[in-house]
Amino acid sequence: MTTDTPPPATPAKPKFGKSQIIATILTLLILVMVFLALKNMGADYGAAWTAIQGMELWELGLITLATIALIIIYVTPYTAALPGLAFKPAFYTRQTSFMISNVIPGGGAWGLAVQYGMLSSYGYGPAPASATIGITSVWNTFVTLSLPVIALIGLAITGQSNSQLATVTLIAAVVVIAMVVVFALILRSESFARKLGTWADKAIDWAARLIHKTVDVDAVAGLLHFRSSIVDVVHDRWLLITLANVGQQLAQFFILYLAVVALQGSFNSPVTFIQVFAAFSFGRLATFIPVPPGGLGTTDAIITGALTTFGMDKNSALAATMVWRAATYFPQVIIGVITMLLWRREQDKKTAAAAGA
Secondary structure: OOOHHHHHHOOOOOOOHHHHHHHHHHHHHHHHHHHHHHHOOOOOOOHHHHHHHOHHHHHHHHHHHHHHHHHOOOOOHHHHHHHOOOHHHHHHHHHHHHHHOOOOOOHHHHHHHHHHHHHHOOOOOHHHHHHHHHHHHHHHHHHHHHHHHHHHHHHHHOOOHHHHHHHHHHHHHHHHHHHHHHHHHHHHHHHHHHHHHHHHHHHHHHHHHOOOOOOOOOOHHHHHHHHHHHHHHHHHHHHHHHHHHHHHHHHHHHHHHHHHHHOOOOOOOOOOOHHHHHHHHHHHHHHHOOOOOOOHHHHHHHHHHHHHHOOOOHHHHHHHHHHHHHHHHHHHHHHHHHHHHHHHHHHHHHHHHHHOO
């Protein structure tokens, strides 16, 4: 039996070159600009650190427990998207790729290659690896775009919105719903996926002619390959995949909320639960900026600015963001280094055993 869809190929290992050097320079510039922007807002890093030192032991304990929960939940999108994947290989793969993607500027390509390589070492070929990575990426994008819409709706329901925010909410909701509908139609109908790919090819050709460039892209083949690689898994496990990806982001949010509660001394004043959620949701959008790894700096500035706008003291807002960043970034980076070393040790043992046999 023949098929028009070519077998998936393992991506080539990215090379560290000119683009990585430029990305590193841009990252450093962005971090400096963010630091200066926060200073211009009137925030004092010394005062923020003093506020953190004044937190109660039980408050730090709750944040620590929430951080441990995040580390565990962070694995679930992979176990949900790849049937049969045990927790340990999923944990190694997710934590190692997190470390690489969030430490190296523009490290997404490196993280992608690492995921393919590690899943391959655990016996999963290019097809299931492509499906897992594709599903996780798409669902993460949908959830990240949906959270600000939910936050804006929450602000409107609780009377903390205005006509401008209501307009933004309506536009954003329409965009997100349209994206979900198109994605559902792609999975539902191969003919629709083929038509959409044809339209995309025409649009790409038209844009290329405008700039007098030749682009060799086959959107039809790419879209059909993507559809065929994920359609069965999504059909059977879409609810589990959705819950895993939503849970991952909510786990991050609750760390920020606990930090805000500890530093403002109240669950709902001056910043409310839904306002903290809105600040987090808007900040998460900065992760789409490809240069700073993990939205480092840009996300922090947006969250701090939003909390300040909602009425939190500047230094307390900065301190809450610093606690959130420390809890959601550094533990997983450190764990990622450890899992990478443990995985390499496993591979060396397999190689030695194979040579001995």
